[in-house]
Amino acid sequence: MSILLLFTLILQILAGPNSNLKFNGKGEFKIVQFTDTHINLKNASNLEVFTTIKEVISIEKPDMIILTGDIITEDDPQQAYRNLAQIFEDAHTPWAVVFGNHDSEHNFSRKQLADFLFSLPMCLNNDIRTIQGNSNFILPVIGKDKKPATLLYCMDSNSYSTLKPAVEGYGWLNFSQVEWYRNSSAVYTQANNGKPLPSLAFFHIPLQEYTLGWNNKSSKAFGVRNEDESSQALNTGMFAAMVLGGDVMGTFVGHDHINDYIAVYQNIALAYGRVTKKMKDADDPIAGGRVILMKEGKRQFDTWIRETGGKKVLECAFPDSFILKK
Numbered sequence: 442m443s444i445l446l447l448f449t450l451i452l453q454i455l456a457g458p459n460s461n462l463k464f465n466g467k468g469e470f471k472i473v474q475f476t477d478t479h480i481n482l483k484n485a486s487n488l489e490v491f492t493t494i495k496e497v498i499s500i501e502k503p504d505m506i507i508l509t510g511d512i513i514t515e516d517d518p519q520q521a522y523r524n525l526a527q528i529f530e531d532a533h534t535p536w537a538v539v540f541g542n543h544d545s546e547h548n549f550s551r552k553q554l555a556d557f558l559f560s561l562p563m564c565l566n567n568d569i570r571t572i573q574g575n576s577n578f579i580l581p582v583i584g585k586d587k588k589p590a591t592l593l594y595c596m597d598s599n600s601y602s603t604l605k606p607a608v609e610g611y612g613w614l615n616f617s618q619v620e621w622y623r624n625s626s627a628v629y630t631q632a633n634n635g636k637p638l639p640s641l642a643f644f645h646i647p648l649q650e651y652t653l654g655w656n657n658k659s660s661k662a663f664g665v666r667n668e669d670e671s672s673q674a675l676n677t678g679m680f681a682a683m684v685l686g687g688d689v690m691g692t693f694v695g696h697d698h699i700n701d702y703i704a705v706y707q708n709i710a711l712a713y714g715r716v717t718k719k720m721k722d723a724d725d726p727i728a729g730g731r732v733i734l735m736k737e738g739k740r741q742f743d744t745w746i747r748e749t750g751g752k753k754v755l756e757c758a759f760p761d762s763f764i765l766k767k
Contacts, residue, residue, distance in 0.1 A: 462505060462535065462565075462582040464590060468737035470582050472593075473503040473747075474643070475730045476695030476714035477541070481515040482524075487718040489728070491524060493749045494717065497730045498532045500751055505580075506534055507595070509695040509714055510541025510645030516548040519557060526561040537565045537593075539576040541645035541696065542600040542611060551575035551597070566595075573615030574599055579625060584737050591735060592629060592640035592688065594622060599646075602674045610674035611646050619679050626686035637688035639740040641733065647672050647694045647713070650680040654704035654711040661765060663757045664702030664713070664746075665726065671697055683709060690740050691759060693731065701726050701746060701755070705763045715746045727752075 464470045475497075478490040498506070506529060513521040529536045538558060545551040555575040558566045567578040574597025584590030599612030630637045649672045655662060683689040684707050691703075691710035698720060703712035714731040729748035736742065745756035757763070 462580060462593075464582060464584050464735075464737040465504070468585070470505070470591070470735045470737070471501065471503045472505045472507060472641075472733040472735070473497060473501055473730045474507050474509055474693050474714040474733065475717040476509040476645075477511045477698055478508070478717045479511055479514045479543070480521045480525075480718075481513070482521050483515050486514075490718050491528065493719075493728050494525070494730070495528055496749065496751065497747045498528070498534065501730075501732055501747055502532075503534060503732070505593070506536040507593070507643050507693075508536065508538045509643055509693060510539055510598070511543040511695065512538060512541070514543050514547065518544075518547070518549055518554065522558070522561060526564065529564075530562045533563075535563045535565050537578075537580065537595055537643075539595050539644050540574070540597050540600075542598075545600060569621065572617040572621045573597070574618060577618060577621065581629075582735070589629065589633075589638060590737050592625075592638050594625075594640060594642040594689065596622070596642060596644040598644040598673070598694075604674075608674050611671060613646075613673035613675045613677050614644070614679045616677055619677055619682050622679065623682050623686060626682075626688050630686070630688065637686065639690050639735075639738070640688040641735070641742075642683065642689050642692045644692070644694055646696050648680050648692065648711070649673065649676045650706050651694075651704070651711045654706035655702060657704060657706050659765065660705040660763045662702050662704035663755050663762070665700065666702050667699035667725070668697055670700070680707075680709070691733070691742065693733070699725050701731075703744065703755075703757065703759075705760065708760070710742075710759045710763070712744065715748070719749075 576597040580593040581589035698716040715729040727748040734743040
């Protein structure tokens with residue numbers, strides 16, 4: 442770690458978070474993850490998403506909303522994002538976005554989109570400009586001692602391979618992002634007297650380890666795997682860094698619309714959100730959002746899916762629900 446980067450990270454911690462996210466009096470913090478909305482106002486496509494999001498927020502009353510990519514898929518995403526921002530502002534709920542592979546396929550670059558999001562009310566995006574991608578930032582959640590009790594790592598999993606035709610497929614978390622995570626994790630752990638903060642990570646494209654999690658015979662899994670994981674074309678070691686860092690207890694992604702499972706591998710929960718747009722086939726998952734209820738100071742969380750119509754499904758608790766009984 443460079444001295445400059447270390448100094449910058451320490452200053453960020455000492456200065457305190459600017460997000461004002463806090464655990465409540467019960468020591469709980471609730472997140473709702475929405476993903477793969479694919480809204481297109483011009484073509485009047487997936488507009489029912491707005492109703493779904495309003496309904497889930499009304500039922501769950503979260504402390505934070507995180508959108509995990511492929512949100513607006515049209516040439517000018519500004520008005521659609523303003524519509525989303527109005528929903529979140531009306532609900533008095535802060536929100537953040539990590540980009541998917543489709544978010545920069547149109548007239549807005551990732552940087553332009555990042556700059557635009559900074560201007561929207563209650564959006565907590567704060568892009569780290571010195572590493573790959575444009576939706577990399579950390580949101581600390583403050584505990585009862587007025588210090589960070591957990592971290593929400595938000596990462597840009599990028600879009601498509603930059604090595605075509607030699608390497609096809611989707612993009613990957615760059616080495617600069619892995620190093621940024623490792624350094625940040627180490628600094629926060631050091632500031633917490635050497636104890637890793639129980640944390641979560643959010644990005645769009647599932648890591649290759651998701652397949653290993655689903656196939657892990659020593660642990661239960663909840664939800665469905667209706668398609669193969671469309672993971673990054675290259676494995677740059679982010680999962681290994683998280684295992685070694687010891688803070689991340691769960692990762693949450695989108696991308697594969699008809700997967701909604703959560704599995705465990707190497708003591709990290711590997712979770713999909715629930716696709717938030719309405720799917721076409723009758724046996725596809727019903728549109729909704731994933732809810733994550735964190736517990737202050739504990740390496741555990743509860744999670745479930747809240748569907749359109751209000752039904753609560755796939756409720757489980759990490760790590761207890763995933764332990765196989767002998």
